Amino acid sequence: MRPFTWLAPDTTEEAVALLREHGSGARVIAGGQSLLLAMKERTVGPSHLVSLGGITGLAGVTTEPDGALVVGAATTYAALTRAALRGWHGVLSDVAGDLADRPVRNRGTIGGALCAADPRFDVPAFAVGVDAVLRISGAGGDRTLPAGEFLLGNGLTAIGQDEILTAVVLPPPATWDAVVFEKFRHRVFDAAIVSATCALRRGSGATPAAVRVTVAGATATPVVLAVDAGATGAHAGEVAAASVLPDATDEPTRYRRELVRTLVRRTVDRARTQQGSA
Amino acid sequence: MTETQARPTGVAPRLVGTSVPRKEDLALLTGTARFVDDLRLPGMVHARILRSEVAHARVRSIDTAPALEVPGVLDALAGAELVGKVKPWGDLMQDLLVGDHFPFATDKVLYQGQELAAVVAETKYQAWDGCEAVRVDLDELPAVVDPEEALAPDAPLVQEQIVYEFGEGNVFDRYKVRIGDFGAAEAGAAVVVRQRFATNKQAGAALDPHGCVADYDSFTGVLTLYSSTQSIYMVRDVLADVLQIPRTKVRVVVPDVGAGFGSKAQIFGHEVIASLFSMRLGRPVKLVLSRGEIFRSGTTRNAQVRYAELAMAADGEITGYRDYVVHNTGAMSVWGNQVVHIGTNVGMLPYPIPNIHVDSDIVHTTTAPGGPLRGFGIPQAIWAKEQLVDMAARELGLDPLAVRERNVIDPDEFPFRTPMGHVIDSTSIKQCLQASAEAVDWSAPRAPYEGKGLAVSMKYTSCRHPSLDTDLSAVRLRLETDGTVTIYSSDVSHGQSHATMLAQIVADGIGVGIEKVSLAPPDSMTAPFGLGTYASRGAAVLGTACRLATERLRDKILAIAAHVLEVGPEDLDTGHDRVFVKGLPDSGIYLEIIAATAAYRTHQLPPGFEPTLETVATYDTPTEREGSDGSGNLSVTYSGAAHAAHVRVDPDTGRVTVVDYAMVHDTGTVINPLVVEGQHHGGFAMGLGMALSEDYVYDAQGRQLNASFKDYLAVTAPDVPELTKTAEIPAPSTMIPGGQKGAGESGTGPVPAAIGNAVFDATGVRFTVLPITPQRMLVALREKERQGVETLRYPDDMPDFTGPRRHADWPSPVSAGADLDFDFDWEDDD
């Protein structure tokens, strides 16, 4: 690690001011589970670390009047796992409880996962998958951004140097009637090679009114697929495999394409089953 | 006898053969054990090594001067200033030292992670700062990652400086076996199966990092090295030689060692570098490697390519085996050369194959050094051979179980000598095989995408290596004047439970309570000379030395007691911490009285008795050196392992799950059953990693892409099946007085082959490379569908070879000026 100055503001405003003051050398640290790994290897060397740990109100889960779920950016995976969330919001608990490992879930935060923008992380994939909106505070005021527009590439986000991600907002429960997340990873604590999310809204008949299928891991940012609402899992899987990695020839890419096919098929089938039984 | 103890100590029943809870555990469980990184010496400073980012390069210059300007930096070193002052070290190849190791790269970098320079500073951060200030100018050269490409005449030459006795170009050494006549076996066989099999580069990845603290005392001139190593004398002798100082001036002390698996069975550059810094500064220097450094610069399981052929008669008899092995020993080698010898020799077991023809090129590549790792070449040989057995059986329409039953060693009389020269003193391998197959319900029908596979192997218990004409261990015992016993040994325990296992032997031998027996830390200043802990030698070789020393100590104790009690020694027995007249176990003399007599009341000793109660015993096995035809009995006895795997393959994701696994072993007489079971479990897990996930992944420039526990797929708890079918069918060794056989590595040998055979049974895909990753599995399944075939060999469907390479096919010398008069004793290969 390289030397840095430790800054522990009490409020978001102070934190933003510190980021503005110290410029491009300053970095936000929440749980630090991704950032510290890079700092220890000296692949990044911030001059200032602005800790979110002392800011009250950044951790925890609240519900908006319309039912939207506001998850504070500094909420840990472990806290999300324990949170009693209603309906498909509960899938977020499942996702948070089935990644990394027990000690890491106690430190890692949902905001940290989004800002790390690792294509293989589950939380960014899920956030795009259910069309979550991110709240960002900055010197110029607050703004919101859909998760899909926040993630710009491997390790790249739309957040400004003097901005802080404060919350992830999942749309109200009524937005989707079924949400299914599936992933494949080598070992339990590994990041996913490929993940798929299917969010589905029931129609009047057997055909859903809307289906949103998102694939992550195989590309730099999650991909939302154009899938016909009436598509079966098998069909959606074919569409996904063909559109996400159309030119697979080498073994690793061929494999990812196969996983995309499998996981999209499974999520769509499971979501359709769930809406039927819901 | 007035005291009524709650639990009298030192009471028979014998402890050998029982699962005595370990004496080691309390310190390890409470966090009070001391590993090398836990050492803190007064005035200690911290060193760090600057390692090459590139795999193959010419060194233009390395300038450490800027590092000395960095705050806190005390000293810096690079290769140029050590040339001529520090001796190179390397492989003892057929009594010839190949000095391919040096603390730093001098003219050329040979692999990513090789040492370029080192800096020592007051703090770890400052040492790192210093490393960053070192100016390095390298001229990158093309890398050679693939061992077969290294054989090409125009391949980049890795080792330019060294002229080898038996090799040239990138060929470091050659190895051959000529037993019987494979050509005749081939002509008479009902079927000959052939396949090219490749194996992976697996890491030991012991969790306790390689590291040391060097502490030079400028007053006495003694350099003390605390190191996380498996062998104190190998480190001491080589270190003294490298530094050109007397061996008495180097003391190697080993704290607790958090495992090795063979990856710490040699001296490493960091031990030399820390020693040099300590000698230059007169201060203790700590140098503990990071995980990434250990991956890049530690030793790995040698990867091999085997062009293997197996001849089988119509009735299933294995009549011949032929193989051409390209053995990748990385950029340099201390043990790598030996691995192909031993792995191939012992890897022929448990079949008495009459005709064996093996050639091997041991080649350099610009990858991490190859070396020993749990199994020492045997898992690689078994991976090829045991799959060929299945392939031949299927071609002949025979049951793989029946074929193995037909072939495994099951003689009417022991000792039995195989054509390869192994002397089998006892074995239950056939019963083990049958029991393992039965445990997984071998004959039951398979569910879709499920399959079962068998593999059998035998593992050496000790080893007389081609380059080391020795196979000894030693123990010194001292009955202290308070009746406790101290065991001194140079064979480092790093998970093998020596403190418990040896104490069980001593407690039984002289009737002392096991709680009174302790194992001294390995220290070259006090321990008798021994080779170290590797090759599954602990229980059998070290255990035998301990038994001999115990018998000698017992004789001396009885001689004193007989003199005092005025009876014959034959009338005495031991137990309850006492020596007593047979039949009177509640009377007698306490051992502490006898010990005190031997030390403090010497006029009471029998006439001519040499005072004090200290004995030493060295046991060198009655093994043979390797013969010129490759034959020989290299191990004193052989432990058997029969494994049966039951796997399930997910056709959508390619994941191979081992759902059931039976391991039935012959480890001879077991000293501590729970400890031996633990060894088998651990051996299995390492075999599982080799089979399904672990490998070094390199890019074309020779840079390792997975040098971290994030990317290197070490086996985790959910990956391992419940190992409830682990059993022993003991056939006690008749060569080893106590009947023991080696336990440490026999759990690994058959695992990749058993899983490979089970995967074929489940899917019809015969894997020819390791590991069988989900990626390879799924792509293979799709390929099989695409081709519309019943079975598929993947990724090498059918290689275009019809026989092994011959001597004439080897690449011609490319090292300029190497004009040695090679005098090969090659037989006619026809």
Add this chain to the structure above:
Amino acid sequence: MQKVCLTVNGREVSAEIDERTLLLEFVRDVAGLTGTHNGCLEARCGCCVIEVDGDVVKSCNVLAVQVDGAEVTTIEGLAPQRLAPVDHITTQSLAGMYRPLEAVRGTPDDLHPVQAAFHRCHAVQCGFCTPGMVMVLKDYLEENPEPTRDDVRRAIAGNLCRCTGYQHIVDAAMEAAAELRGDPAPEGAAHGATAAADGG
């Protein structure tokens, strides 16, 4: 430099430290407790797991300044009375030094039940991963008193062990769970599932 004060195993430890000091380094170098091990520094191997305010963390991936003021429990805190020097070997005290199998059940005065079960079941080989394993399992079993063997395997998925193949560790966790629940001790068997090798 930054002042950090932690309560480590009930003892207050405070120091002016370099901001870069990891919690692992604070525990090992400032508090002087080396039972918490550094096996990778990548938050992967799990050898450095300790408890911070009742939750386990990988201490190699936390800055000490991040947890200023916290209560920390390390492996040394599980059986503090066992850490008194026991090397005074005399004939009189010897009988008590070696405890036979049945005596090593965790009690409030002795080893923690997880530690005791590790000893009984031979869940320790080289012992380097042991402190982290024990800390994770202690924490896990407090929240999940009735786990299955698969649950235990997932609970320690972030802890590597290269020696044991995990089998005896899972055995020990199941025994410790039973003991923590207050179940009567099993008859005979020294350890769980693998006591009766049924393959032969």
